[in-house]
Amino acid sequence: MALPGNRAEQKGDRSDRLVQLCNPNIAAMKEDILYHFNLSTSTHDFPAMFGDVKFVCVGGSPSRMKAFIKYVATELGLDLPGGDCPNICVGTDRYAMFKAGPVLSVSHGMGVPSMAIMLHELLKLLYHARCSGVSIIRIGTSGGIGLEPGTVVLTQQAVDATFQPQFEQMILGKRVVRGTDLDAQLVRELMQCSADLDEFPTVVGNTMCTLDFYEGQSRLDGAICCFTEQDKQEYLQAAHAAGVRNIEMESSVLAAMCSACSLPAAVVCVTYLDRLQGDQIRSPHEVLAEYEQRPQRLVCHFIKKSLRGPEAPATRR
């Protein structure tokens, strides 16, 4: 499929930038097995399969990422063979991956480690495929702080449990701290897209990334809880004062790894509840299902607009 070249003009030199790794060992490997994708450079032609990818959208749930690619394909007017979209990662249930034109949709499971494994292999996939001008966007769900449920949060900074914009990991038994910069231009463009759509409230704010959903997010309803409602309220209020507007479990490692490899990344999460009001997710299924579609609608609009280019009239496809 031939793609419009307008994104290049819109973004200057960005669209020419090849995906780079921070590991000189990879170029010297005869074969690279991406074990958790069940793909290998010796059995799959990465440039042919993925060379045209410009937008990588990632999210926790395999079924949501399949629903997203079908929605994108329809919106972009792309034909899917047989009306369906096959999972590229056949033979493993660790992750699911789908492709429609320039859009790759990949599930990452829940939590930083699951996201990290996926990102290591995804970045290598994009490198082996010699992709250029790629952006990565996480479309996810989260708990809000002081926001109406259903609000979409565009992450300005991914912060840790002490509200610092950093990601700590253990390498060779030593603590290594990396920055969690996200792409400011992507945030601006996504905010404009939300204004274009005018369908749901969207805010820019900091996103706290935790390693646990219960104790780690100051929930009182886990199997283990050693603090009080007052402790929880004080912590969440302190987070709010530090600019945190939502809490989820993958943003910081996405920001750290993409930043290390100079790949523009964004995090777009809808809030399912206001954590100042409670811990359990009690909204009816159909309400949550509609909330879940909001980041998808926003990011799909962004993709369409990017492919069209800034000068095109709004009705052009």
Place this chain on the structure above:
Amino acid sequence: MALPGNRAEQKGDRSDRLVQLCNPNIAAMKEDILYHFNLSTSTHDFPAMFGDVKFVCVGGSPSRMKAFIKYVATELGLDLPGGDCPNICVGTDRYAMFKAGPVLSVSHGMGVPSMAIMLHELLKLLYHARCSGVSIIRIGTSGGIGLEPGTVVLTQQAVDATFQPQFEQMILGKRVVRGTDLDAQLVRELMQCSADLDEFPTVVGNTMCTLDFYEGQSRLDGAICCFTEQDKQEYLQAAHAAGVRNIEMESSVLAAMCSACSLPAAVVCVTYLDRLQGDQIRSPHEVLAEYEQRPQRLVCHFIKKSLRGPEAPATRR
């Protein structure tokens, strides 16, 4: 299904012990929604559905946990309706859960956070169902250190990246360190089961639990790598000297949470490769598939033996 009472005699007071939580809030809740299981105490009868559970087996992959429950049902001579085993967590793809008689089989995804969410909800499920005498066993895969690939490791201690038997988490923005005790009696019984079977090498050793598969496990083949082969070898040799025999990504939080709730837990992982020899998992699919079955065969034998009781002749079913 009526269960033999022999396990009570074998284990003394253990079999009477109700599953307890470390959170007084739960008993006071009118409804408890286990969001990631898509189960709720107001819509599901937990005592009727799960009250007879004695063995909970957990593993990363949904399809592996489904294969395991079918294997267990066959080995225990249990009828599965229609020959299939429905996923109890319908309506969500976060986790999958299957049941056959006293055995519950649950997937946990990859990494500590994904395991933690599952365990919070699993422990609450067992508590609401008023289960007693429950053991939890993780059947997983891992990287070995100085072991022939295919060796099964029974975890003595789950250790962190500095080889200490502890699990660190952030609660209300502060570091909290918990112990990672596992059940010594379960290890002894599982080791005896491996001797009974005499089908594959099994060792008892420490298991290092990491938050990443690539940099966090000193792999040289991730998208990011800032150390040398020599650094890696020195680190893995230091781990080996500290008693570490394999590396995986969930054992420490399983040990910490089950220990906090006084639930006996064990970790049984097969090694896919010897990390002193390399990083990539290069064995053919059918070899890995056979390795993957080893923890399943061992734990299924343990369950059969436990249900039979110690005095029964070996041929009794």
